[in-house]
Amino acid sequence: MRLRQHIATVGLASGGVLALAGCSGNALASSCEEYYEFDQEYSSQIQEVVATATSADADEAALEQIRDIMSNAAEDYHAMVDNASDEAFLAEAEKSLPMFEYVETLADPEISDDEKFELAQSTEFDDVIQAEQNLIELCNAELT
Numbered sequence: 001m002r003l004r005q006h007i008a009t010v011g012l013a014s015g016g017v018l019a020l021a022g023c024s025g026n027a028l029a030s031s032c033e034e035y036y037e038f039d040q041e042y043s044s045q046i047q048e049v050v051a052t053a054t055s056a057d058a059d060e061a062a063l064e065q066i067r068d069i070m071s072n073a074a075e076d077y078h079a080m081v082d083n084a085s086d087e088a089f090l091a092e093a094e095k096s097l098p099m100f101e102y103v104e105t106l107a108d109p110e111i112s113d114d115e116k117f118e119l120a121q122s123t124e125f126d127d128v129i130q131a132e133q134n135l136i137e138l139c140n141a142e143l144t
Helices: 027-053 060-083 087-096 098-106 113-120 123-143
Strands: none
Touching: 027 060, 027 087, 027 098, 027 123, 060 087, 060 098, 087 123, 098 113, 098 123, 113 123
16 A cells, blocks of 8 residues: 655655554554545545646636545545544644645636746745655554
8 A cells, every 4th residue: 555645746756655454543543544545535636636737738627626626635634634633643734734725726727827836836835745745754654
């Protein structure tokens, strides 16, 4: 099993292999299992969304679909974070929450390409990517 970096198109490597079979049932392991389920459901969709959102050829219908996907993903991610009780997991998961807002911004036709580029190059965007990478590493360490 494999956790993928949701915003993989910006150049960070994806996460490692998880071995869920030996989970001890603790709070971190439980949260990581939920994160893995979220990843399985949304990772490939989010990668496609990012690619579409940053494409100059994206039409309004594609952008609307992006907003729907990201809305559903954000709802499920927030529910996962709300269910989590491990402090280390929560700290990183909460730092990564702006990911959904950022991707929606990239898909907003009212936002100029320059503004999108600026967002994608911002420290805040990097912080979200780093938080996601930290979350993957935390879960890999817990579950492998």
